[in-house]
Amino acid sequence: MSHVLLLEPNTILAATYQAAFTAHGFTAVAVSGAQNGIHAIDARQPDVIVLELQLPSHNGVEFLHELRSYPEWHDIPVVVHTSLTPVQTESYVSILHDALGVRAVLYKHGTSLAELVNAVKAQLAMV
Amino acid sequence: MPTGAGDVLAAVAEQLKVPLTVIARQAELAHMAGRTQAADPLLVQTQADAALQLVDSYLLGLQLLREQTQLQLEPVSVPSTIVDIAHTLTRFAKQYNVDIEVDITGRYQPVMAHARGLRAALLSLGYGLVEAQAAIEDQRRRRLRLAMHRTPGGIVTGMYGTYNTICAAQWRTALQLCGRAAQPFGTLAPGSGAGLFVADTILRCMDSRLHVGHHARQRGLAAMLHPSRQMQLV
Numbered sequence: 001m002s003h004v005l006l007l008e009p010n011t012i013l014a015a016t017y018q019a020a021f022t023a024h025g026f027t028a029v030a031v032s033g034a035q036n037g038i039h040a041i042d043a044r045q046p047d048v049i050v051l052e053l054q055l056p057s058h059n060g061v062e063f064l065h066e067l068r069s070y071p072e073w074h075d076i077p078v079v080v081h082t083s084l085t086p087v088q089t090e091s092y093v094s095i096l097h098d099a100l101g102v103r104a105v106l107y108k109h110g111t112s113l114a115e116l117v118n119a120v121k122a123q124l125a126m127v
Numbered sequence: 128m129p130t131g132a133g134d135v136l137a138a139v140a141e142q143l144k145v146p147l148t149v150i151a152r153q154a155e156l157a158h159m160a161g162r163t164q165a166a167d168p169l170l171v172q173t174q175a176d177a178a179l180q181l182v183d184s185y186l187l188g189l190q191l192l193r194e195q196t197q198l199q200l201e202p203v204s205v206p207s208t209i210v211d212i213a214h215t216l217t218r219f220a221k222q223y224n225v226d227i228e229v230d231i232t233g234r235y236q237p238v239m240a241h242a243r244g245l246r247a248a249l250l251s252l253g254y255g256l257v258e259a260q261a262a263i264e265d266q267r268r269r270r271l272r273l274a275m276h277r278t279p280g281g282i283v284t285g286m287y288g289t290y291n292t293i294c295a296a297q298w299r300t301a302l303q304l305c306g307r308a309a310q311p312f313g314t315l316a317p318g319s320g321a322g323l324f325v326a327d328t329i330l331r332c333m334d335s336r337l338h339v340g341h342h343a344r345q346r347g348l349a350a351m352l353h354p355s356r357q358m359q360l361v
Contacts, residue, residue, distance in 0.1 A: 009262035009317040010145060011223055012170065016152045023159050032262050054310055056262045056317045057292075083144065083318065084309055109144045113155045 002124055005046035006030040007037045007063065008081075009055055013108075017050070020113040021120070034058035038066060041073060048120050052108070053082040053089070061092070064100040077123035080105040081116060132189055134306030135324045139185045141309075142321035145258075146174035173219050177254050184247040184325045191244055191332035198332060202237035203245055205284050205352060209273045212246065216253045220271065223261035227253075230274035230343065238282055238352040240333050245352075248329040249273075252286055252337070252348060255322025260288045262317045274342045278351070285349025287342045290315055295339045298348070302327070323348060 004026050008014035014030035021028035031040050033055050041049075049067075053060030060080065067073050080102050082089065089096075089105055096102040103126070104119050111119075150171050157166040191198065213229045220227050253271070260269050275284045292314050301312035305324045312320045327337040330350045340349035 010149075010258070011261050012149050012174070013145075013152065016149065016156055019156055020152075020159060023156075054313075054317050056259075057314065059310075059313070083141075088309060109148050113152055113159060 002026050002047040003044060004028040004120060005037065005040055005049045007032075007034070007049065007051045007055060007060070009033065009052060017113070017116065020117055024117050024121075026120070032056065034060070034063035034066070037063055041067070041076075045073070046076060048123050049076055049078045050081050050116070050120065051078055053080060053084055061096075061100070064096070064102070068100055074101070077126070078102045079116075079119050079123060081108050081111065081119075082106070083108050131306075132192060132328070135185065135188070135321070135328055137306030138311070138319040138321040138324050139181060141306075141319035142181060143178055145318060146178040149174045169218075170222055173222055177219055180247075180250055180254065181321060181325065184251040184329065185321075187244060187247050188325055188328040188332070191241065191329060195332050198241055198244075200239045200333070201242055203240045203242045204235075204237050205245075205275055205282060206231045206235055208242075208246055208249065209275065209284065212249045212253055213273050215250060216257060216271075219254060220257045223257055223269070225257050225260050225269040225271055227257075228270055228272045230272050233277075235275065235277070235282055240352060244329045244333055248326040248350070249284070249286075251322040251329075252326040253322075255316060255320060255326070256286050256288060256347065258318070258322075259290070259316040259320075263289055272342065272345060272347075276342060281351045281353030283340060283342075283349050283351055285340050285342060285347050287340075287345035287347030287349075290346045293339055293346055298337070298339050326350075 004021050006014055006017055006028060008030055009032045018028045018030050029040055031037050051060050086107055093105055103123050106119060153166040153171055209229060213227050217227050256271055260271050270288060272287045275282055297314055304311035330336050335350045335352055337348045337350055
């Protein structure tokens with residue numbers, strides 16, 4: 001059973017995404033911030049990380065820099081699922097892809113649960 | 128520096144995406160293969176109510192800005208307003224696992240305020256801070272305290288929680304970034320923080336404003352309520 005880690009500051013949305021992944025046979029854990037995200041990966045390495053860039057205290061890009069600084073976590077697939085619009089992420093989407101190993105960037109308010117689950121499944125198929 | 132209504136509108140529009148996304152995804156979840164459970168009607172209702180309240184408060188703020196010279200001020204009991212706000216916020220806060228606490232000790236004279244405006248401002252602030260409190264990491268118990276206390280300048284009414292890192296300079300910067308940055312008050316609220324800016328807009332119409340304050344070793348946002356200029360003229 002594949003394991004998904006969700007970094008989502010809105011706890012209601014996090015529970016909704018968690019339920020969707022569970023319905024599709026995944027195990028999913030949700031945390032609200034970057035620090036808890038690192039602790040959660042330490043506790044159980046996920047097969048895929050779904051990341052909101054707008055996190056409290058440390059933003060998602062800072063989290064990605066820390067994540068990729070650990071060699072053993074270097075290849076964990078990351079799907080960015082963010083409230084930032086494609087226009088807002090346009091300027092640094094190449095950094096996300098090239099330097100930080102992000103496989104997909106989804107606009108949260110325009111992405112259905114089915115599309116999110118499919119994006120995660122696609123990452124797992126690529127591993 | 129007062130925030131422009133257009134900037135606040137941008138923040139409100141951004142904020143409204145959150146409850147609308149919750150409602151849309153809840154509906155989708157109910158129809159998802161492998162699930163027979165219906166969408167949570169209470170969750171959908173509460174999210175929709177919060178969104179409607181934000182729109183109403185924004186429009187009220189806009190109306191008060193236009194009518195500022197003839198604002199209908201009246202004596203308002205702040206403790207009863209706070210208790211009413213706490214009651215209204217409780218259902219919303221419960222969904223985010225945040226406890227609402229009321230801390231009012233002593234007796235307080237009524238303040239001169241626009242009753243609907245004060246209620247709308249405190250409610251908008253409350254919705255914004257509940258979401259902010261829910262997003263804070265490393266907390267066993269999430270609490271939002273609605274409190275008031277006297278100072279020589281007037282009665283300070285505010286909402287406080289585990290926001291240890293916030294300071295006045297950050298709030299000033301947030302007011303300048305409202306509607307222009309994705310996270311204008313990132314150390315407090317992960318999103319656009321529209322509720323805070325709507326509250327500030329309304330309070331400014333009543334000769335007050337939001338400021339970073341503290342109460343019983345907790346930090347938060349508060350407003351000083353005092354006799355209005357109109358009353359001093361009378």
